[in-house]
Amino acid sequence: MANHTIAHNVYVPFLEKKGILSWILTTDHKRIGIMYLISISFFFLVAGVFALLMRYELLTPASDFVQPHTYNVLFTLHGSIMVFFFIVPGLAASFGNFLIPLMIGAPDVAFPKLNLGSYWIYLLGAAIVLIALAKPADTGWTFYTPYSATTDTDVVLITLGVFVLGFSSILTGLNFIVTIHKMRAPGMTWHRLPLFIWASYATAILQLLATPVVGITLLLLITERTLGVGFFDPAKGGDPVLFQNFFWFYSHPAVYIMIIPAMGVISEIIPVFARKPIFGYKAIAYSSLGIAFISFLVWAHHMFTSGISDIAATIFSFLTFLVAIPTAIKVFNWTATLYKGSIHLHSAMLYALAFIFLFTIGGLTGLFLGALAADIHLHDTYFVVAHMHYVMIGGTVMGFFGALHFWYPKWFGRMFNETVAKIAWLFIFIGFNVTFFPQFFLGVQGMPRRYATYPPQFESLMSLSTYGSWILGFGIFIMTLNLIAGLINGEKAPQNPYGSLSLEWQVPSPPPLENFEEIPHVTDWSYGYGKKK
């Protein structure tokens, strides 16, 4: 018991203990968050290299760098690793783990051991997928039947890996929901919760409701290949479109599992650097839940050209447009928060502003694809690729980089070089747009996705896109180096470098093992900037 009193007087940062066991056996949400952060960053860089290789092949019209089959493998690995190992666990597992208990004033998540178990399951899934690389699949990340049931590449192992990963996602979501319900500090009412918490809550609901369905779908695909089950095989009376229905019933909500946490990050960064209370708190909070709800009703918009009925297509098209409403609510509220604010262009803020700009382009081009007539023309072209990357990189990855720069001092207790961070941001912003904006034009002109070769008339736009990928890759490279350099020789970070009001900034950097010396009593929301107390 003597230790008990000591622990309450002496500040022991959570990073204090050293040694590999203090990491792999930890139940501390902050350390588990770091392990996720390292893992997802690793997979982000690996899958990013696959993307650079693809773009290099596309520099010239002929397939002169890799064989078409290798190209198919490259886009499959790029897509499935980016989606399932980086962006789906992504912000939710890394920053969600680090921030949720700190932001709600709790000592940890509700089930710390389960939390560690989720991470091990994530690693197990990753290990299975790495084994699958011996004979990598060439199906695309969507694993569409009937091709995925017949190709002689290793579909079983990679889908098994994704299936295992799904459990990690489910258990993390479950842990976060219970944590947010049961572990809030006294006075931390629902309407005082930081918006990142609302976003994490909506994300966790999606993880819980959608992931089991993709789990069973992938299991069915595995039995299709191993036991000869024929649910998706027309020759046995099955229906390949059923796979698409099942797959997108998960994978469309999964799109929001990827983006909603990033929206939460933006809602935290903007008021701090605009020095204004967030505009439309409740609208932003409930629009997260609104997006989560509508996301379950739109899956068939991926299948307008798959032979679904006209009535179904019309209804799904209409429902798809509905998603624009809660999304636009967020964008308008962020913009209104900026209005007449005293804006400080910190690197995290630059990423947040890039998010608003790029995500808006991504969102609006989504409406083109949701419109039936336009989609017949644009389906499976580079327009889709460009749209998706504007949402996923322009949205989620900008949010992820923003979060990295924003919470870096808190998490690691060090500062990075702000000037280099801004230069890296500039390269990333320019590189991203040079890579993906030309792809809208390619798509409208009819260039289909997933081909290693293309007609010569597309060469100028295609090579422009490839040059852009180099600028983007270079920017990410500088950013990574800068953040790593900060860990080694960065200045010590103060407790609250931006004068932020939310709870995580009221503890030392890095936070103590137990988060709070005493559980705080919350008396107000965390967005009261620019007002006298």
Place this chain on the structure above:
Amino acid sequence: MGDASTEHSHGHHMDPAVEYSSSKLGMWLFLGTEILLFGGLFAAYAIFRAKYPEMFFEQHVELNKKMGAVNTCILIFSSLTMAMGVSAIQRGKQKVTAILILITILCGLGFGVVKYFEYSAKFHHHIYPDTSIFFSLYFLMTGLHMLHVFIGLTILSVLFVLTLKGKFTAKYSTPVEVGGLYWHLVDLIWIYLFPLLYLIG
């Protein structure tokens, strides 16, 4: 020592009342995901039944209704003993709880034995998961359920040992209650599978 006790306090400083309600909420959420996992198969069942009503009618008679009915009774009875076990530990009766959990485990094993004979009879008649859509559904749905029976039995065995060791009392019965919830789900899913596969013509 210092490190050990900090690490120890780190995992266990939750208020018991909060821990109880958290565990229950967590398990209910998990059961929801289990329903959704089976939901994919139930959806496939509905779609293919609507598409091939004759196949479902002709092939469901191959299933052994008696064995299915026996298994249904076994599982419902095991749910009863599980519920009685939870009630017993809430009143602090550790021995009674242990016996009731043991009976529940035996019922689960009995279910497995009956299922084993059912599956072997099917294989004996050269009926496999790839025989038809109906039998694909039969094997996958009952197989996935069987997997859940095994998981449930593992949980129950752990609970049985811990009960014997006296880990649970009237004040602390959370694991028994939460494990019980899981077992009821295993029972509940079977109660849907039995009529869908064996009875409806």
